[in-house]
Amino acid sequence: MSKGDPNVSTEGSESMSGPDASSGLSRRSFLLHTGGAASAAALLTVPVAESVAATAPNQAATPPAQVLGPGAIAATLLVNGKPQKVMMEPRDTLATVLRDKLGLTGTKIGCDRGGCGACTVWVAGEPTLSCLMLALDVAGLPGREPQAITTVEGLGKGVAMHPLQTAFVEKDALQCGYCTSGMLMSCAALYERAKAEGKLATISDGDVRAAIAGNLCRCGAYPHIVDATLSAAKGGAK
Amino acid sequence: MNSFTLTIPRTIKQTLDELGSTKGGPARIKAGGIDVLDLMKEGIEQPGRLINIRQLDEKPHALREISEVKADAIPEGVWRLLPGGDNGNPPPRRDCLRIGTLTTLAELSHSPLLQSKAAALSESASLIATPQIRQVATLGGNLLQRPRCWYFRSAEYPCAKKGGSVCFARDGENDFHAIFDNQPCCAVHPSGTAVALAALDAVLALQTPQGERFARLSSFLVSPSQPGGAIGRENRLEEDMILKNIWIPSPGPGEQSLYRKVKHKQSFDWPLAEVAISLRRGLTGNKAPEAVRIILGSVAPVPYRARSAEAALLQSPSFDAERIRKIGQAAVSGATPLSRNGYKVQLVSGLVQQAVAELLL
Incomplete structure (x- = not known):
């Protein structure tokens, strides 16, 4: 996948590409154009990964320990199927890199301590807290492939929403919406796992509750979230 | 979070070398990172170097593995610490389960071997935190995490565990604190797997620069009031060691x-x-x-x-x-x-x- 591939787009990279972003004036693009110049600039001046203070792995001898940072280094994140080189410091969490460097603001930061689940993304298909994950832990580095990250922006295919997203709309599975992307990632992981095992029809109320045990919704939309997931599972099982 | 250098060792030896090095300030081991990142975000710990062992899996140490080892292959250091010895006689050799400390809580929860042979451990892991955290959190990290006392966890309270002179919980909000052995610190131990492993007579394998060391979990974890205990720590892990495997005797009949x-x-x-x-x-x-x-x-x-x-x-x-x-x-x-x-x-x-x-x- 090359840079500028018309088949690959991320909301963030478009909205950060410059003042001519064509998505119209949104709260997000307004903020980016007025206050986000620094992060946009960071995205555009990416040194190559080879400049990282690390040694390429040697087949014969054990290579030395890799030493990264403390300053920003370039590494590749594989987000929603698209490899992207990003400057990141060792202390940058996956949540902040997704939001602030890649503009993928669908992933929310709630407590920033692993207690609320708002920042849930998939790492290699498994729901994971991006606020307690160092971006460099999942990034590609010399001698190491990046792990596949899926965010809520990558859940559907283009304008086609994931069945869970459709069901969340139909069943009114949110009020303020802040927990929604994390809820979707947890529920969709349950859905995809069951689908792969041919067990969509057997997803139970208890399965959904267990899947969202780590996602808090302070509006209390839980019953509708469970309904939506069961409805999507029922639809998908047909 | 403070700025730090992230070191990614490829072997246990490199890990110990990095721990022993003083260049770049004190180092802290990170595996899953759940507790370390939490402590760093709160400013409770501010290491200049993080040694990231998350992906470390060096044969034959099996840092991320659950297996059963036959009695004749159990290291002597382990079987001498198993239960059943008396009057100076070593305990009988027996099959053991060996669990790498980088094994995740999700893996412990889902392991059929543990479910059948160490139910307490797999049950404890399955009840810890959330699905997302169990996916990343490791057994070693769960055992070595710092206590959850909210005074300890707040940088605004210079409590005795952090080197201050006062236990704020003693006369404060101590709803979730200790009812036994609660002087001079009343924070409870935070690890669910430790409770299960203590019941299962677990033995820990530790790697030090001088070689492998073994300890019963029950003597490795130490309260401030016990011999060798100190208010600032919960265990006997020294700065130059890492926790490698956990050994549990396989259950016999009955x-x-x-x-x-x-x-x-x-x-x-x-x-x-x-x-x-x-x-x-x-x-x-x-x-x-x-x-x-x-x-x-x-x-x-x-x-x-x-x-x-x-x-x-x-x-x-x-x-x-x-x-x-x-x-x-x-x-x-x-x-x-x-x-x-x-x-x-x-x-x-x-x-x-x-x-x-x-x-x-």
Whole structure:
């Protein structure tokens, strides 16, 4: 996948590409154009990964320990199927890199301590807290492939929403919406796992509750979230 | 979070070399990172170097593996610390389960081997935190995480555990604090797997620059009041060591274990009280209990062995509701609750009764 591939787009990279972003004036693009110049600039001046203070792995001898940072280094994140080189410091969490460097603001930061689940993304298909994950832990580095990250922006295919997203709309599975992307990632992981095992029809109320045990919704939309997931599972099982 | 250097060693030796190096300031090991990142975000710890062992998996140490090892292949250091030895005689050799400390809590929860041979451990792991955290959090990190006392966890309170002179919990909000051994620090040990592993007579394998060392979990974890204890730490891990594997004797005939946890919020929560029991019953007649460990969690600075309850259980000629009630009462004998956690005495007693009844009725 090359840079500028018309088949690959991320909301963030478009909205950060410059003042001519064509998505119209949104709260997000307004903020980016007025206050986000620094992060946009960071995205555009990416040194190559080879400049990282690390040694390429040697087949014969054990290579030395890799030493990264403390300053920003370039590494590749594989987000929603698209490899992207990003400057990141060792202390940058996956949540902040997704939001602030890649503009993928669908992933929310709630407590920033692993207690609320708002920042849930998939790492290699498994729901994971991006606020307690160092971006460099999942990034590609010399001698190491990046792990596949899926965010809520990558859940559907283009304008086609994931069945869970459709069901969340139909069943009114949110009020303020802040927990929604994390809820979707947890529920969709349950859905995809069951689908792969041919067990969509057997997803139970208890399965959904267990899947969202780590996602808090302070509006209390839980019953509708469970309904939506069961409805999507029922639809998908047909 | 403070700025730091991230070092990614490829071998255990490189890890120990990095730990021993003083270049770049003090180092901290990071595996899953759940607790370390939390502490760093709060400013409780500010290491200049993080040594990231998350992806370290060096054969034959099997840092991320659950396996069963035959008796004749058990390292001598392990089997000498297994239960059953007396009067200077070593315990009999027996098969053991070996678990790498980088194994995730999700892997512990889902392991059929552990579910059948170390139920208490797999049950404890499955009840910790949330699905997302279990996916990343490791067994080693769960054992070595710092306590959750909210005064300790707040940079605004220079509590005794952080080098200050005051325990703010003693006369403060101590609802979730210790009811045993609660001087000079009343924070409870935060690890659910430690409670289960204590009941299962686990032995730890530690790698030091001088070689491999072994220790019983029950002597590795140490409260401030115990010999060798200190208020600023929860265990005997030295700065130049890493925790490598956990060994548990495989259950023999008549042996079983369980773990139960009471929490306020059912979806996920820190425990109010925990109990893990391992029990060996006779194989004939009325199958009377022959050996038992009853370990209480979230009641003391380290997992608390309820010896009075063990004795009451072993002395009981038969089991009915009244005798089980007495075992529960014995479990909390000697408790010294604080101003706001008296409820734990009743709660723990009831929890022990429930667990014993599950095993014996």
